[in-house]
Amino acid sequence: MRRKMPTEAEKILARGCGRARTQAGEIVEVEVDRAMVHDNNAALVIENFGRISGASVKHPNRAAFFIDHHSPSTTVKATLHHDLMRRFTKEHGIERFHDCGCGISHVTMLEEDLARSGEIVVGTDSHTTGEGARGAFATGIGATEMAAVLVTGRIWFRVPETICVIFEGTLPKDTCARDLMNCVLSRFGPEGANYRSVEFQGDGIDALSFDDRIMCCVMSMEMGAKNAMFVQHPDQHPDPDAEYVRTERFDLNGIEPNVAVPSSPTNAWPLSEIETQKIRINQAFIGSCTGGLLSDIEKAAGILRGKKVAKGVRLLVIPASKKIYGETLSLGYIEALHDAGAIIGSPACGACGGHDVGILAKGEVCVANSPRNMKGRMGAGGAIYLGSAATVAASAMAGYVTAYKSDSNGGYD
Amino acid sequence: MNRCWKLGDNVATDELLPFQYMTLTKPSELGLHILENVRPGLAAKLSPGDILICGTNFGCGSSREHAPLALKGAGIGAVVAKSYARIFFRNCVNIGLPAVVCPSASEEIEEGESATLNLTAGKIETHSGKKFTFEPFPPFLMEYLLNGGLINTLNQSRNI
Numbered sequence: 001m002r003r004k005m006p007t008e009a010e011k012i013l014a015r016g017c018g019r020a021r022t023q024a025g026e027i028v029e030v031e032v033d034r035a036m037v038h039d040n041n042a043a044l045v046i047e048n049f050g051r052i053s054g055a056s057v058k059h060p061n062r063a064a065f066f067i068d069h070h071s072p073s074t075t076v077k078a079t080l081h082h083d084l085m086r087r088f089t090k091e092h093g094i095e096r097f098h099d100c101g102c103g104i105s106h107v108t109m110l111e112e113d114l115a116r117s118g119e120i121v122v123g124t125d126s127h128t129t130g131e132g133a134r135g136a137f138a139t140g141i142g143a144t145e146m147a148a149v150l151v152t153g154r155i156w157f158r159v160p161e162t163i164c165v166i167f168e169g170t171l172p173k174d175t176c177a178r179d180l181m182n183c184v185l186s187r188f189g190p191e192g193a194n195y196r197s198v199e200f201q202g203d204g205i206d207a208l209s210f211d212d213r214i215m216c217c218v219m220s221m222e223m224g225a226k227n228a229m230f231v232q233h234p235d236q237h238p239d240p241d242a243e244y245v246r247t248e249r250f251d252l253n254g255i256e257p258n259v260a261v262p263s264s265p266t267n268a269w270p271l272s273e274i275e276t277q278k279i280r281i282n283q284a285f286i287g288s289c290t291g292g293l294l295s296d297i298e299k300a301a302g303i304l305r306g307k308k309v310a311k312g313v314r315l316l317v318i319p320a321s322k323k324i325y326g327e328t329l330s331l332g333y334i335e336a337l338h339d340a341g342a343i344i345g346s347p348a349c350g351a352c353g354g355h356d357v358g359i360l361a362k363g364e365v366c367v368a369n370s371p372r373n374m375k376g377r378m379g380a381g382g383a384i385y386l387g388s389a390a391t392v393a394a395s396a397m398a399g400y401v402t403a404y405k406s407d408s409n410g411g412y413d
Numbered sequence: 414m415n416r417c418w419k420l421g422d423n424v425a426t427d428e429l430l431p432f433q434y435m436t437l438t439k440p441s442e443l444g445l446h447i448l449e450n451v452r453p454g455l456a457a458k459l460s461p462g463d464i465l466i467c468g469t470n471f472g473c474g475s476s477r478e479h480a481p482l483a484l485k486g487a488g489i490g491a492v493v494a495k496s497y498a499r500i501f502f503r504n505c506v507n508i509g510l511p512a513v514v515c516p517s518a519s520e521e522i523e524e525g526e527s528a529t530l531n532l533t534a535g536k537i538e539t540h541s542g543k544k545f546t547f548e549p550f551p552p553f554l555m556e557y558l559l560n561g562g563l564i565n566t567l568n569q570s571r572n573i
Binding site for chain 1: 435499
């Protein structure tokens with residue numbers, strides 16, 4: 001029998017620990033290529049850094065600090081943490097400090113080429129998996145561990161088994177990549193990829209935009225993935241002989257619009273079944289690292305141009321980065337959304353984390369294209385439905401959770 | 414003997430520690446708010462060393478280390494689960510909170526029972542005589558747990 005070939009995660013971690021190869025299950029210590037810290041966890045990182053004897057930042061040029069959760073801050077405590085970050089980065093020569101309004105770390109890092117193919121990236125955010133869109137091994141870690149990474153430049157990993165997710169065919173009209181990813185999450189469940197690496201493959205990925213790929217990699221975390229990747233580098237093609245622990249195929253032709261109902265991102269239901277229930281919404285949110293990308297805002301603006309948000313619905317639109325905000329302004333998307341009745345927020349995580357704007361009152365319902373809908377996510381007692389930008393825009397117009405139908409001639413009541 | 418408290422499957426860190434408390438950093442302050450939305454009043458009932466018995470994929474979702482810090486701050490001495498979400502597990506061992514995998518104990522121990530957990534021996538025993546064994550932590554993680562976390566262990570090796 002032919003010897004199985006290493007998976008992409010095994011290859012990248014082998015390079016990280018200076019060996020020819022590694023195998024799933026081994027524990028290895030690797031050099032970190034990029035370490036991201038954001039304001040939600042920075043105070044704990046800095047406190048723990050202070051507990052390390054003789055601590056200094058080993059590679060200031062590999063660290064990147066972001067203010068993206070409380071941006072701009074709305075609480076005194078968050079402001080103090082921001083101040084701490086500004087002083088820490090200055091004191092330790094960390095030049096990559098992204099202040100309020102820069103946008104979300106994951107998206108901004110990809111824009112600024114801070115997560116390259118084959119690199120090992122760690123971040124103090126579970127959705128760091130999103131940085132795998134260009135083929136980096138990117139994963140989330142906690143604050144204490146990040147403090148140690150800043151000092152040592154290294155981290156231990158158990159080399160993960162790899163799951164191969166194969167997309168075949170083409171998505172039907174009015175179906176988005178988010179609908180597809182909701183189906184992937186539904187098949188795997190909340191723990192289906194726990195501790196494992198996810199590789200996306202198949203001819204269906206050719207039609208996925210870079211924005212779609214970011215969304216797929218971020219959302220993989222919701223089935224537990226350690227990291228997720230679209231392998232891009234010419235000498236890093238997915239290997240048909242690689243040792244995958246599980247391979248799942250998805251026929252894109254058969255995917256229909258759907259939403260994840262409360263309270264797990266893996267609870268996907270077809271919209272054809274949900275919309276008949278006419279679930280009234282109080283808030284619609286287009287934003288976050290899975291939903292505030294240029295293509296999301298373009299889609300929402302296209303649907304809402306010349307139309308109005310339903311009475312009693314707050315539509316909140318937050319571009320994921322400063323760059324995206326600028327593009328949506330110059331392309332007229334923001335104007336169209338503003339005219340439709342949207343509230344536009346400063347580039348940041350926004351309602352997804354509930355830290356600054358868009359908190360739900362008890363009993364309120366939100367439809368969003370953000371990544372999470374766990375209990376209490378946007379406020380205690382709120383309920384969140386997760387779908388595509390098209391679904392959020394159509395629901396905002398209708399006033400209840402519904403799918404976008406391009407041939408409906410504006411029949412939203 | 415320490416009292417056991419029981420939770421179900423897929424409890425997210427959003428539920429363990431709601432977002433509005435994430436600007437707190439002291440374990441004792443964080444501990445006042447554990448599971449506030451899903452098990453209100455629990456924090457006030459805990460005693461030091463109590464054990465949390467959980468289902469599968471415990472601590473899924475957000476990477477917030479505030480969640481295990483809150484458990485520790487509330488007095489939880491150990492967590493026993495069928496399985497853990499990856500980042501939560503790492504966070505636990507990094508702050509010196511034992512996160513034990515023992516599916517049979519998770520199934521059979523009821524809320525309100527008292528139990529003793531022996532970390533190094535890999536044993537759990539309830540007051541009613543139920544006995545469970547779990548696979549001991551790999552040596553380097555056991556060191557983290559016995560030293561009170563990653564930072565203390567790192568400091569020992571740095572000799573500065």
